[in-house]
Amino acid sequence: xxxxxxxKRPGLAVWLPLALFAGFFVLVMFGLFRPANREVSSAMIGKxxxxxxxxxxxxxxxxxxxxxxxDGKPKLLNIFASWCIPCAVESPQLAALxxxxxxxxxxxxxxxxxxxxxxLATNGNPFAAIGADDLSSVQLAIGxxxxxxxxxxxxxxxxRYQHIGDIRAEDVSMILGKLKDxxx
Amino acid sequence: MIAEIGLAMLWMAxxxxxxxxxxxxxxxxxxxTALIPVVRPLAMMQGLLxxxxxxxxxxxxxxxxxxxxxxxxxxxxxxxxxxxxAGTWGNHEGSMLMWVTIMGLGGGFVAxxxxxxREDTLIATLxxxxxxxxxxxxxxxxxxxxxxxxxxxxxxxxGLNPLLQDVGLAFHPPTLYVGYVGLSIAFxxxxxxxxxxxxxxxxxxxxxxxxxxxxxxxxxxxxxxxxWAYYTLGWGGWWFWDPVENxxxxxxxxxxxxxxxxSVLAARNALRAxxxxxxxxxxxxxxxxxxxxxxxxxxxxHAFAVDPTRGSFILSLLAIYIGGAxxxxxxxxxxxxxxxRFAPVSREAALVFNNVMLCGILGIVLVGTLYPLLTExxxxxxxxxxxYFNPVAAIFVLPMIVVMFVGPLLRWxxxxxARVTAPVAIPAVVAAFVLFVLVLAEPQMKLLPTxxxxxxxxxxxxxxxxxxxxxxxxxxxxxxxMVVAHFGIAVALAGIASDSAFxxxxxxxxxxxxxxxxxxxxxxxxxxxxxxxxxxxxxxxNLSASYAGGAPVALQPQARSFSSPPGQRTxxxxxxxxxxxxxxxxxxxxxxxxxxxxxxxxxxxxxIWLGGALVAxxxxxxxxxxxxxxVTRLRAESKIAWRRERQGR
Numbered sequence: 001x002x003x004x005x006x007x008k009r010p011g012l013a014v015w016l017p018l019a020l021f022a023g024f025f026v027l028v029m030f031g032l033f034r035p036a037n038r039e040v041s042s043a044m045i046g047k048x049x050x051x052x053x054x055x056x057x058x059x060x061x062x063x064x065x066x067x068x069x070x071d072g073k074p075k076l077l078n079i080f081a082s083w084c085i086p087c088a089v090e091s092p093q094l095a096a097l098x099x100x101x102x103x104x105x106x107x108x109x110x111x112x113x114x115x116x117x118x119x120l121a122t123n124g125n126p127f128a129a130i131g132a133d134d135l136s137s138v139q140l141a142i143g144x145x146x147x148x149x150x151x152x153x154x155x156x157x158x159x160r161y162q163h164i165g166d167i168r169a170e171d172v173s174m175i176l177g178k179l180k181d182x183x184x
Numbered sequence: 185m186i187a188e189i190g191l192a193m194l195w196m197a198x199x200x201x202x203x204x205x206x207x208x209x210x211x212x213x214x215x216x217t218a219l220i221p222v223v224r225p226l227a228m229m230q231g232l233l234x235x236x237x238x239x240x241x242x243x244x245x246x247x248x249x250x251x252x253x254x255x256x257x258x259x260x261x262x263x264x265x266x267x268x269x270a271g272t273w274g275n276h277e278g279s280m281l282m283w284v285t286i287m288g289l290g291g292g293f294v295a296x297x298x299x300x301x302r303e304d305t306l307i308a309t310l311x312x313x314x315x316x317x318x319x320x321x322x323x324x325x326x327x328x329x330x331x332x333x334x335x336x337x338x339x340x341x342x343g344l345n346p347l348l349q350d351v352g353l354a355f356h357p358p359t360l361y362v363g364y365v366g367l368s369i370a371f372x373x374x375x376x377x378x379x380x381x382x383x384x385x386x387x388x389x390x391x392x393x394x395x396x397x398x399x400x401x402x403x404x405x406x407x408x409x410x411x412w413a414y415y416t417l418g419w420g421g422w423w424f425w426d427p428v429e430n431x432x433x434x435x436x437x438x439x440x441x442x443x444x445x446x447s448v449l450a451a452r453n454a455l456r457a458x459x460x461x462x463x464x465x466x467x468x469x470x471x472x473x474x475x476x477x478x479x480x481x482x483x484x485x486h487a488f489a490v491d492p493t494r495g496s497f498i499l500s501l502l503a504i505y506i507g508g509a510x511x512x513x514x515x516x517x518x519x520x521x522x523x524x525r526f527a528p529v530s531r532e533a534a535l536v537f538n539n540v541m542l543c544g545i546l547g548i549v550l551v552g553t554l555y556p557l558l559t560e561x562x563x564x565x566x567x568x569x570x571x572y573f574n575p576v577a578a579i580f581v582l583p584m585i586v587v588m589f590v591g592p593l594l595r596w597x598x599x600x601x602a603r604v605t606a607p608v609a610i611p612a613v614v615a616a617f618v619l620f621v622l623v624l625a626e627p628q629m630k631l632l633p634t635x636x637x638x639x640x641x642x643x644x645x646x647x648x649x650x651x652x653x654x655x656x657x658x659x660x661x662x663x664x665x666m667v668v669a670h671f672g673i674a675v676a677l678a679g680i681a682s683d684s685a686f687x688x689x690x691x692x693x694x695x696x697x698x699x700x701x702x703x704x705x706x707x708x709x710x711x712x713x714x715x716x717x718x719x720x721x722x723x724x725x726n727l728s729a730s731y732a733g734g735a736p737v738a739l740q741p742q743a744r745s746f747s748s749p750p751g752q753r754t755x756x757x758x759x760x761x762x763x764x765x766x767x768x769x770x771x772x773x774x775x776x777x778x779x780x781x782x783x784x785x786x787x788x789x790x791x792i793w794l795g796g797a798l799v800a801x802x803x804x805x806x807x808x809x810x811x812x813x814x815v816t817r818l819r820a821e822s823k824i825a826w827r828r829e830r831q832g833r
Contacts, residue, residue: 014517018510
């Protein structure tokens with residue numbers, strides 16, 4: 001393991017670390033400034049909602065059927081569950097949206113009526129209707145893979161936007177914008 | 185008021201760093217010698233000021249001053265004291281302030297005690313340290329001010345992420361940061377020596393204790409972090425190849441390589457350019473790791489907040505410091521000739537092999553960490569995990585361990601293989617014997633754990649062989665340090681291999697009153713009860729576990745719910761025996777009233793962290809030996825100087 005180049009003047013090799021770092025730099029520049037579509041953008045955007053008709057998830061709100069989304073008014077469809085912590089975290093934002101006159105319908109995933117009722121009692125109830133999706137079948141059919149997720153649905157029942165994860169306070173105006181776009 | 189004072193001190197520290205940089209740069213020019221005496225005091229003052237700024241932030245957190253934005257967002261008046269303290273660095277701004285504080289104190293400490301280094305190289309080093317600090321001061325003051333006030337004081341704080349509400353948070357980040365940022369000293373040393381063309385044995389001897397100090401903390405931090413992940417995350421795993429874990433491993437690998445190559449440079453004046461480059465690379469890895477985790481560019485459990493502005497700020501700092509240092513290296517490396525030659529069978533050759541292997545591991549970890557980013561550039565989302573890292577790392581680790589059998593026994597410059605055949609044969613026979621027994625007794629065992637156990641047994645023996653035939657009293661402490669550290673690697677490797685080979689896992693839904701079997705343990709669920717803590721409530725399972733029919737011991741795993749902010753965390757319960765650990769986690773309640781329990785029996789798993797602690801202890805022994813030697817030498821020198829002065833009169 002002697003160094004054969006011990007006496008040689010090091011040539012281009014000394015620039016190699018810098019070159020490697022330059023490669024790293026370009027890579028992370030790309031990562032940092034690429035457009036903000038970090039989420040998997042849904043393949044369902046621009047497509048109509050699949051057919052579904054869900055039983056009520058709780059006693060005091062009606063269940064949810066796809067026909068409700070074809071009344072000409074854009075709505076939000078919120079996928080949530082009583083056992084999901086981020087869903088509780090986003091409840092003030094949903095309340096803020098509801099207070100602005102947005103109609104929000106919910107689908108509760110793999111939940112029990114008593115748990116949903118308790119969740120709504122604790123975190124507020126911004127929903128017009130809540131369907132129960134016991135086997136995640138509707139959730140998967142509309143291209144959602146987790147909770148919470150929120151969809152913007154236009155007046156013809158077409159999916160316009162999918163928000164993955166909880167809605168943060170800074171997302172509220174963006175969601176309102178998407179609803180406005182869906183209404184026009 | 186305290187917030188304003190803290191901010192003012194931070195600005196003043198930054199101003200002093202600027203002065204330190206200019207004074208240092210001017211002092212190195214011809215005719216600038218008048219400035220030499222001011223550089224050391226500037227560095228010390230800067231360290232004290234930034235430490236005072238950090239102390240102000242700690243005070244704000246301890247008193248829960250809710251008019252400060254950072255406190256309101258990350259603390260809560262009801263939090264226990266220790267988490268109020270730890271909350272200071274459990275967030276982005278606070279941890280960056282801790283970062284510059286350690287950097288400032290490190291520079292100040294160098295200015296205070298470093299006497300070995302040539303004066304001009306020391307000045308260049310301190311100027312380099314100030315230059316690096318300045319970027320992070322700018323980042324804090326311009327993009328992440330920790331002292332910002334709210335327009336209206338908040339009525340109550342938002343609290344700390346429940347995952348972080350653990351005693352580990354009080355110790356793990358500061359330890360790790362001392363390690364990360366301590367490497368900035370090696371970085372500045374490398375820059376200083378490149379600037380003054382002073383890369384030689386004296387430089388290596390001066391740099392080594394600083395690297396060693398940082399490396400000890402890094403080793404402890406990684407070990408503690410691994411144990412923290414093990415018992416908090418409740419998955420029974422101890423290393424997940426998460427980007428943030430890789431971010432701590434990469435500087436450690438570079439620093440380990442640097443320690444070994446510095447000893448070649450110190451003893452034999454060889455590997456000059458290589459050592460200087462490792463000095464640059466080690467801290468670069470700290471910065472890259474921090475950037476990758478903080479910018480949110482890679483998804484990690486440790487990302488505080490995804491913020492592209494901050495990301496691009498840190499990225500520019502990386503470009504300036506790493507790019508600049510590597511460019512300086514490329515320009516100056518040709519004037520740093522490689523130095524003394526050595527034979528293929530020699531201590532140097534073994535250390536070069538070790539360096540190549542460590543850098544190989546570093547390379548594969550870096551590639552694995554960045555690979556998701558790379559494929560994303562081509563439109564694919566992938567995640568890289570243990571199936572890649574484990575076998576590929578083993579390709580480098582196993583040969584390195586075999587060379588560790590031999591390396592410490594070889595002489596410098598040139599040696600005969602025949603001379604070390606006998607002492608190497610002992611560990612080789614032990615390793616072969618263990619492999620043989622394992623293959624006979626456990627034929628279904630996987631390849632890597634088998635090889636790992638064999639290598640660990642061999643290394644455990646090989647690591648103490650350098651002590652044979654020596655006068656143990658006169659053996660220098662650094663030699664003991666090496667022995668203990670290498671033995672620690674063997675211990676950790678044994679733990680890793682036996683965890684992956686012998687762990688048994690049981691997921692079960694259990695009625696109260698029923699029991700389950702995992703490994704030699706019988707575990708009965710005797711009850712479930714609610715428990716309340718200072719800022720959490722929990723469901724607690726009362727388990728009664730008995731090892732091979734012995735006396736039962738109580739375990740109480742909990743599922744905790746935190747209210748501010750809302751969150752949940754499992755609190756695993758562990759029972760450690762000399763031959764392994766029982767690991768229990770309480771899951772959710774099933775539909776029919778049964779409770780989910782996750783149970784693991786992990787033979788010899790505590791060896792992993794014991795090994796890590798031994799490695800750190802080895803480093804500490806070595807550092808202690810070197811410090812004692814330096815102090816004795818300085819005393820002797822000052823005595824001689826004093827005598828001369830007296831005789832001169």
